[in-house]
Amino acid sequence: MRIGNFEYVVPGSIQEACQFLLEHGADARVFNGGTDLVIRVRDGHWNPKYLVDIKRIPELKELSYDDVNGLTIGATVTLNQLGSLEVVYRQYPVLIEGAHVVGSLQVRNRATLVGNICNASPLADTAPALLVYEAQVQITGVTGERLVPVQEFFVGPGKTVLQPGEIVTKVIVPPIANSEGKYFKHARRKAVDLSSIGVAVLVIGKDGNHVDEVRLALGAVAPTPVRAKRAEALLKNATVTPELLEQVKEAVASDISPISDIRASKEYRLEISGVLAKRGIAEILGWE
Amino acid sequence: MKTYRVSFIINGRKQVMDVPANMTLLDLIRDELDLTGAKCGCGGGECGACTVIMNNNPVNSCLVLAPEVDGAEIITVEGLVKNAELDKIQEAFIENAALQCGFCTPGMIMSAKALLTKNPHPTEKEVRAAISGNLCRCTGYKKIVEAILAATTK
Numbered sequence: 001m002r003i004g005n006f007e008y009v010v011p012g013s014i015q016e017a018c019q020f021l022l023e024h025g026a027d028a029r030v031f032n033g034g035t036d037l038v039i040r041v042r043d044g045h046w047n048p049k050y051l052v053d054i055k056r057i058p059e060l061k062e063l064s065y066d067d068v069n070g071l072t073i074g075a076t077v078t079l080n081q082l083g084s085l086e087v088v089y090r091q092y093p094v095l096i097e098g099a100h101v102v103g104s105l106q107v108r109n110r111a112t113l114v115g116n117i118c119n120a121s122p123l124a125d126t127a128p129a130l131l132v133y134e135a136q137v138q139i140t141g142v143t144g145e146r147l148v149p150v151q152e153f154f155v156g157p158g159k160t161v162l163q164p165g166e167i168v169t170k171v172i173v174p175p176i177a178n179s180e181g182k183y184f185k186h187a188r189r190k191a192v193d194l195s196s197i198g199v200a201v202l203v204i205g206k207d208g209n210h211v212d213e214v215r216l217a218l219g220a221v222a223p224t225p226v227r228a229k230r231a232e233a234l235l236k237n238a239t240v241t242p243e244l245l246e247q248v249k250e251a252v253a254s255d256i257s258p259i260s261d262i263r264a265s266k267e268y269r270l271e272i273s274g275v276l277a278k279r280g281i282a283e284i285l286g287w288e
Numbered sequence: 289m290k291t292y293r294v295s296f297i298i299n300g301r302k303q304v305m306d307v308p309a310n311m312t313l314l315d316l317i318r319d320e321l322d323l324t325g326a327k328c329g330c331g332g333g334e335c336g337a338c339t340v341i342m343n344n345n346p347v348n349s350c351l352v353l354a355p356e357v358d359g360a361e362i363i364t365v366e367g368l369v370k371n372a373e374l375d376k377i378q379e380a381f382i383e384n385a386a387l388q389c390g391f392c393t394p395g396m397i398m399s400a401k402a403l404l405t406k407n408p409h410p411t412e413k414e415v416r417a418a419i420s421g422n423l424c425r426c427t428g429y430k431k432i433v434e435a436i437l438a439a440t441t442k
Binding site: 190 | 331
């Protein structure tokens with residue numbers, strides 16, 4: 001079964017890749033993990049003339065951590081490779097939890113974190129984590145580099161701020177101290193499913209039931225992954241009580257704009273988003 | 289149609305071929321190399337019936353394109369048989385009746401092989417996680433999990 005009709009191009013450098021992509025515009029697509037792209041080409045949704053395989057560019061393989069810059073994740077680092085750095089589990093648990101529930105084990109050996117955000121599905125499981133950790137996206141084009149905060153990177157379902165000739169070369173997750181978090185992937189199946197609702201909860205400066213800050217980000221409940229700003233405002237320098245959590249649950253519903261689709265209804269998403277936000281905070285505070 | 293020369297190792301043997309860009313690794317091993325163990329179940333990386341081991345990792349071969357295999361090392365279920373002797377995972381599958389129609393079986397065995405190569409003594413939870421990307425419509429998975437755990441004691 002042949003799929004599509006395209007040429008396979010292997011640039012040797014980031015600049016070569018950007019140049020080729022700029023020259024060929026919509027006829028060329030970046031080919032990274034391929035776990036979204038191959039399916040779209042097979043189904044005829046995408047019809048590129050050129051696939052630009054960036055996996056052989058050495059600079060894009062970087063995966064490193066230091067206390068000044070934080071975590072650097074190169075464009076071709078796979079979701080499973082992310083787990084090869086022990087510090088990710090300690091410092092960025094929400095990210096590793098999100099990364100390790102995408103697709104399946106086999107998919108995670110090919111799919112990349114950068115590919116997950118460039119595909120820009122509203123339900124991308126790595127996005128809520130990147131939002132709560134306030135990551136930066138480094139974009140390179142023929143004229144140079146720019147750094148975009150992840151909350152500005154997504155503009156709509158499947159749409160990012162990437163311009164023709166630009167590729168994401170790395171994601172940088174800043175260092176963070178004194179934080180605890182978790183990611184809930186609420187789906188119909190425990191594996192090999194897309195999220196119905198994704199909720200990332202990050203508690204910063206926990207001291208008993210007092211918190212300095214809580215960051216909440218959600219996927220699959222809006223045109224892009226979003227932070228729940230009104231809910232977060234209730235938790236700034238707060239002593240958390242069951243009553244406050246009820247208010248947080250209501251506020252989350254006002255921070256999102258879900259639709260009904262094949263996986264869940266709008267009403268279900270409105271309800272469960274708040275439930276999971278509450279549950280995350282309660283679990284982190286040791287209430288459950 | 290443009291072709292690309294790839295040089296790779298498959299089941300321990302070096303292979304050099306000219307492949308088109310729009311052929312998947314699954315098509316390559318089934319149609320060009322007669323290695324028909326891996327199956328096309330969904331064609332989209334959701335069922336795992338096409339699982340092979342590529343560079344020590346289990347992957348869905350339906351999502352890998354043929355030109356990408358240049359320089360890679362690939363193992364398929366056919367590569368588990370050594371000197372006409374079955375791999376202990378294959379024996380355990382037979383002894384524990386871990387298959388009915390057999391369609392998911394090569395992919396299941398490759399996921400199991402990848403697991404036991406990295407982790408020779410997994411817990412049941414780890415086994416279930418390792419095969420969570422392989423769907424079976426016949427067995428209900430119980431006997432498959434038992435077989436993989438039994439293989440660890442062989």
